[in-house]
Amino acid sequence: MKNEITGIKKNKEKTSKVIGNILVHIGLGILAFIWVLPILWVIMTSFRAGKGSYSTTFIPQSWTLSNYTTLLTDTDIFNFPRWFGNTLFVAIISCILATFYLVSIAFVMSRLRFKARKPMLNVALILGMFPGFMSMIAVYYILKGIGLTQGNLKLVALILLYSGGASILQFYVAKGFFDTIPKTIDEAAYIDGATKWDVFTKITIPLAKPIIVYTVLTSFMAPWIDFIMAKVIIGTDAQYYTVAIGLWNMLEKENIYQWYTRFAAGAVLVSIPIAILFVIMQRYYTDGMSGAVKG
Amino acid sequence: MRAVNSKDEIKVSNAILHGDVLTKLSMLFMGLGNLARKQIIKGLMFLVIEAAFIFYMVTRGAGFIKDFITLGTSTGEEVFNEAKQIYEYTQGDNSMLCLLYGVITFFVIAAFVVAWAASLKSAYKAQMLAKKQQHLPTFIEDVKSLFDGNIHKLLLALPIVCVILFTVMPLVFMSCMAFTNYDRNHQPPGQLFDWVGFANFKELFDANSGLGTAFWHVLGWTLVWAVFATFLNYILGIILAMVINRKKTRAKGFWRFIFILSIAIPQFVSLLVMRTMLQPEGAVNVLLKQLGLIEKSLPFWTNTTWARITIIIVNLWIGVPYTMIQTTGILQNIPGELYEAAKIDGANKVVIFFKITLPYMLFITTPYLITQFIGNINNFNVIYLLTKGAPAAMSYHNGTAGKTDLLVTWLYKLTIDMKDYNYGAVIGIMVFVLSAVFSLAAYRKTGAYKNEEEFQ
Numbered sequence: 169m170k171n172e173i174t175g176i177k178k179n180k181e182k183t184s185k186v187i188g189n190i191l192v193h194i195g196l197g198i199l200a201f202i203w204v205l206p207i208l209w210v211i212m213t214s215f216r217a218g219k220g221s222y223s224t225t226f227i228p229q230s231w232t233l234s235n236y237t238t239l240l241t242d243t244d245i246f247n248f249p250r251w252f253g254n255t256l257f258v259a260i261i262s263c264i265l266a267t268f269y270l271v272s273i274a275f276v277m278s279r280l281r282f283k284a285r286k287p288m289l290n291v292a293l294i295l296g297m298f299p300g301f302m303s304m305i306a307v308y309y310i311l312k313g314i315g316l317t318q319g320n321l322k323l324v325a326l327i328l329l330y331s332g333g334a335s336i337l338q339f340y341v342a343k344g345f346f347d348t349i350p351k352t353i354d355e356a357a358y359i360d361g362a363t364k365w366d367v368f369t370k371i372t373i374p375l376a377k378p379i380i381v382y383t384v385l386t387s388f389m390a391p392w393i394d395f396i397m398a399k400v401i402i403g404t405d406a407q408y409y410t411v412a413i414g415l416w417n418m419l420e421k422e423n424i425y426q427w428y429t430r431f432a433a434g435a436v437l438v439s440i441p442i443a444i445l446f447v448i449m450q451r452y453y454t455d456g457m458s459g460a461v462k463g
Numbered sequence: 464m465r466a467v468n469s470k471d472e473i474k475v476s477n478a479i480l481h482g483d484v485l486t487k488l489s490m491l492f493m494g495l496g497n498l499a500r501k502q503i504i505k506g507l508m509f510l511v512i513e514a515a516f517i518f519y520m521v522t523r524g525a526g527f528i529k530d531f532i533t534l535g536t537s538t539g540e541e542v543f544n545e546a547k548q549i550y551e552y553t554q555g556d557n558s559m560l561c562l563l564y565g566v567i568t569f570f571v572i573a574a575f576v577v578a579w580a581a582s583l584k585s586a587y588k589a590q591m592l593a594k595k596q597q598h599l600p601t602f603i604e605d606v607k608s609l610f611d612g613n614i615h616k617l618l619l620a621l622p623i624v625c626v627i628l629f630t631v632m633p634l635v636f637m638s639c640m641a642f643t644n645y646d647r648n649h650q651p652p653g654q655l656f657d658w659v660g661f662a663n664f665k666e667l668f669d670a671n672s673g674l675g676t677a678f679w680h681v682l683g684w685t686l687v688w689a690v691f692a693t694f695l696n697y698i699l700g701i702i703l704a705m706v707i708n709r710k711k712t713r714a715k716g717f718w719r720f721i722f723i724l725s726i727a728i729p730q731f732v733s734l735l736v737m738r739t740m741l742q743p744e745g746a747v748n749v750l751l752k753q754l755g756l757i758e759k760s761l762p763f764w765t766n767t768t769w770a771r772i773t774i775i776i777v778n779l780w781i782g783v784p785y786t787m788i789q790t791t792g793i794l795q796n797i798p799g800e801l802y803e804a805a806k807i808d809g810a811n812k813v814v815i816f817f818k819i820t821l822p823y824m825l826f827i828t829t830p831y832l833i834t835q836f837i838g839n840i841n842n843f844n845v846i847y848l849l850t851k852g853a854p855a856a857m858s859y860h861n862g863t864a865g866k867t868d869l870l871v872t873w874l875y876k877l878t879i880d881m882k883d884y885n886y887g888a889v890i891g892i893m894v895f896v897l898s899a900v901f902s903l904a905a906y907r908k909t910g911a912y913k914n915e916e917e918f919q
Contacts, residue, residue, distance in 0.1 A: 189711050192706060192709070192711075192712065193712070193713065195706075196706065196707070196712070196718055199703070200718065200721045200722070202780070203721055203722055203724070203725050203780065203784075204721060204724070204725075206725075206733060206736050206737060206740060206780075207724065207725065207728060207733075209736065209740060209746055210732070210736050225749065225753070226746055226749055226750045226753060269621065269622045269625070272618035272619065272621075272622065273618070273619065273622050275618065276614070276615045276618050276619055280614070280615050282615050285615075292626075293902070294899070295626070295630055295631065295634070297837075297895055297898040297899045297902050298630075298634055298891070298894075298895045298898075299841050299871050299874065299891055299894045299895065299898075302634070302637055302874060302887070302888070302891030302894070302895075303629075303630065303633030303634050303636070303637050304633075304878075305637070305878050305879075305884065305887075306563075306632070306633030306634070306636040306637045307629055307633045309559070309563055309636075310563070310628065310629075310632065310633060310636075313563065313567075328625075328629070329629060331625075332621075332622070332625030332626075332628070332629055333625075333629045333630065334629075334630060336622055336625055336626055336630075337626070337630070363610055363611040363614075364610070364611050364612070364614040365610035365611060365614055368614065368618075392729060393729045393730060393731065395731050396843060396844075396847075396875070400879065412729070412731050415731070415732070415735070416731065416735065419735055419738075419739070424739075428739070431735075432736075435732040435735075435736070438729060438732065439727075439728045439729060439732055442727065442728070442729050443724065443727035443728060446726065446727035447723070447727060450723065450788070
């Protein structure tokens with residue numbers, strides 16, 4: 169009798185647990201749907217035949233590839249392929265420079281001890297607290313003063329800003345990683361007569377691979393994502409747009425009806441490589457956070 | 464460490480007090496001490512720097528400093544040219560350029576002072592080495608030391624130049640503007656602006672002026688937004704991470720992938736898409752109408768309260784997956800005994816979450832939370848791309864700020880659209896003060912900052 173009752177109780181508990189479990193999965197499913205919905209919607213819109221940002225049905229009534237083909241071939245007003253090229257160019261060069269800067273700073277601040285080190289770390293912290301675009305106008309005038317706001321040089325200005333601007337103060341992540349490399353490795357090398365340059369290039373850099381990959385990827389992605397800085401520097405000169413400002417302009421009031429579906433196509437084209445890079449980066453980020461030399 | 468005789472230490476003060484004739488003369492003729500001790504190239508370099516600086520100051524710099532103080536005196540005007548018998552337009556002073564060149568000249572002077580100190584130290588060092596009859600480094604040896612003992616100078620040179628050029632100098636320049644009347648009515652070229660002291664700050668703190676009303680309202684919403692955006696994202700992110708990590712949840716990788724996907728999409732794309740989806744005739748309203756849930760479109764962006772709540776919810780879409788990724792690892796580190804003990808005491812899941820999980824997480828992630836909070840005070844993208852600050856509010860400084868504007872988006876509009884640079888600069892400084900207060904609180908708490916040497 170007693171056994172039976174506990175048995176029934178157990179069964180009841182079991183079924184309620186199973187139901188709870190199913191509910192959790194349904195809840196996750198609904199959340200996942202909400203999270204995927206906007207992405208799904210851009211993809212559907214990019215294949216939609218009708219024009220305009222508004223459509224009377226949620227799922228397009230007719231499908232087409234022409235949004236992609238016109239985006240890539242009809243370059244009279246909005247030259248998407250050129251913007252893509254601009255952004256790629258800026259991204260490649262600024263990511264090389266930014267990585268060099270960040271790795272240098274992180275190495276110096278983490279591995280070396282000199283008088284000005286602590287003050288420099290504090291200054292970097294304080295500078296990082298100013299809102300970035302408070303100084304944007306001033307940056308623009310300084311670049312204008314140097315003569316970097318004309319024609320192709322605008323892209324050079326962007327490269328300088330993406331590599332040497334506010335991002336330079338974000339060296340703390342890389343420094344934190346370098347801090348985890350045991351000092352004894354360096355000391356052993358110095359005893360063998362290595363110079364600090366040798367230690368930097370032959371020991372620290374190879375050991376810091378995960379964080380270097382992470383830095384390369386973040387600085388490569390920055391020009392694709394940023395649109396504030398690019399908008400101020402490039403202004404209305406459509407020839408030198410990066411993809412972010414270009415796509416943003418497509419949604420301005422006067423363009424949105426004609427260009428909305430092509431905006432969606434452009435958004436998909438930009439998002440795919442960025443998403444892939446991001447997923448790769450995520451792996452290196454976790455590796456980077458778990459330290460350089462594992463026990 | 465070897466005890467250093469204080470007189471032997473290579474310092475500027477020692478060079479001035481204990482230097483010999485050559486070293487003291489180096490104060491006037493930079494590089495003399497090095498030249499006399501056969502460090503020819505080094506000495507010449509110092510001498511060239513001094514000559515260039517004097518040339519710059521005499522030809523341009525002195526004038527720039529004078530202009531910086533007056534910010535220009537003559538406006539452009541039409542002058543009758545007797546010879547040509549026509550009116551000609553004279554180029555007046557450009558206050559903005561006066562300010563900019565003045566700031567640049569101050570930086571040139573500062574750089575010269577650094578070079579001057581370096582030359583003095585170098586001369587004193589040469590003197591000390593000569594006295595002890597030790598070997599004086601040649602130029603080639605000096606260059607070689609840049610790859611060894613002085614490698615920090617080599618590696619930091621370019622980054623420091625960049626920081627000064629693109630961060631420090633612009634900040635000084637903009638901060639100067641906060642003390643001028645450089646607004647839309649004083650636009651160079653053509654018009655002059657002038658120093659006004661703290662007048663802009665007074666106006667900002669005066670709750671009765673249009674600017675003051677706008678400032679206190681925008682500040683209020685900025686803080687409300689930052690609190691909600693930070694803590695809702697945080698708590699919901701933790702819950703999501705816990706639900707996915709439950710033992711019984713199937714296909715953990717799949718769920719994680721779905722949520723990470725939304726981070727991987729560039730923010731400006733997802734935000735612009737959200738903006739159009741939530742328009743009165745946008746996809747969300749269409750979907751809800753098709754399902755028969757509503758008849759009239761929901762006023763996502765047009766009603767102040769709706770707009771504010773919508774922004775916070777859209778921000779959840781963006782922020783929750785971030786927290787999920789960041790906290791997954793930490794959650795798995797919570798000691799299991801804590802949970803066991805709570806279960807034995809008969810605590811239910813909600814109690815366990817608020818009494819164990821959340822306090823533990825808060826303990827570990829306070830610095831992360833504070834950086835998030837500062838990030839949200841400065842969260843330009845979400846507001847600007849979603850609403851641009853709309854719905855408009857005429858009482859806010861003649862409508863320059865809207866009901867959903869944060870301080871930073873207002874700052875952007877003031878400078879880029881309205882050309883009220885002085886007010887923009889004042890607000891920038893206020894944002895800095897806000898961030899600085901919260902950051903200081905954060906960094907004083909992190910062990911990583913206090914004892915960074917400990918775990919090496």
